[in-house]
Amino acid sequence: MTTYSIAVLPGDGIGKEVMPEALKVLKRVGQLCGIGFAFRHFDWSCETWLKTGRMMPDDGMAQLAQNDAILLGAVGYPGVPDHLSLWGMLLKIRREFDQYVNLRPVRLLPGIPCPLAGKKPGDVDFWIVRENVEGEYSQIGGRFAEGTPAEGVAQTAIFTRLGTDRILRYAFELARGLGRPHVTSATKSNGLFHSMPYWDERFAAIGRDYPDVRTDQYHIDILAARFVMSPERFDVVVGSNLFGDILSDLGPGMTGTIAVAPSANINPEKAYPSMFEPVHGSAPDIYGQAIANPIGQIWAAAMMLDHLGEAEAGGMILRALSAVLERADAPRTPDMGGSAKTADLGEAIAAALPAS
């Protein structure tokens, strides 16, 4: 039996409420498929920051590096400035483990009302490939002329050739692998004078290596409108760090609730562990009520299994999830219009896995 060592970081807020449901489902699917999990629990969070001034211990990254994968809840909570908690943990892990691909499916699931009129499962079903370690997210820049009338701040975006090419290439390979040879690029080369013309240039260059893959590109503003007006037209959408971030909340918003959306932070070379988490954050507004929807976390666990080469087990989780949502009496959390608790939905998904 293969046993995987999984670093479990619930993090902050509802991360602590949805994580137990994902572990429940993983344990069950592990029994069914003969997969062992050694879960290593880390309680690093904003509480750690308030106590120690840091999100994780000095050797935190070395501890994480010893695992096959990382399952994360959410990071960030009122009381700690977001840019400090996020750069101290989530963004730090993505960067130091070179998890340069952020893969985020956008899929309308059965039994969840779609806010877009007349859409049914299948109509909204595509992948966002988000560049995850450079671009607009940077610590380069700073304040200038502080305290004078000329005061201001500069924030520098970095698009390296290596970083741009490898994420574009990943998107083309994914489109080919899915048998949906179509990649859409999110750009803004009309307004961003340096970065996006370069992005477009590299998109065209990499695209030449994939003559079988159809391409199109839209400025991010009209792309956002097209998402809502005609989601059927998308297969794989590739974007920079910030554009990908925004599109990957817009997409799940179009599927009725962002709470179901998963996110895989992948180092394709497997030089470091990859990290799996829901798209959503710590949701301080509902934390403590045990009503958070655990589907994003559970689906993230399924993506982790796919990444570990256990696609059969990952597929079982997705089928169980859909089977539960298709039921008229499915336990629905409030974001899906019901009054179920987090654990009710987690239990139902675990129970919907095959009996043996």
Ligand code: NAD
């Ligand atoms: P959020 O995703 O936490 O919440 C946005 C809205 O969605 C809230 O109304 C919340 O109640 C709802 N929601 C989110 N997840 C839900 C779930 N599982 N079930 C039901 N409803 C859910 O975004 P935010 O409010 O902008 O951020 C809160 C904190 O989380 C901030 O500190 C932010 O920086 C952080 N954050 C972290 C991550 C991450 O760790 N990957 C992602 C986004 C935000």
Ligand code: IPM
């Ligand atoms: C996400 C989140 C993070 C991001 C934040 C919390 C830094 O919004 O994972 O989408 O912007 O990447």
Ligand code: MN
């Ligand atoms: Mn986001």
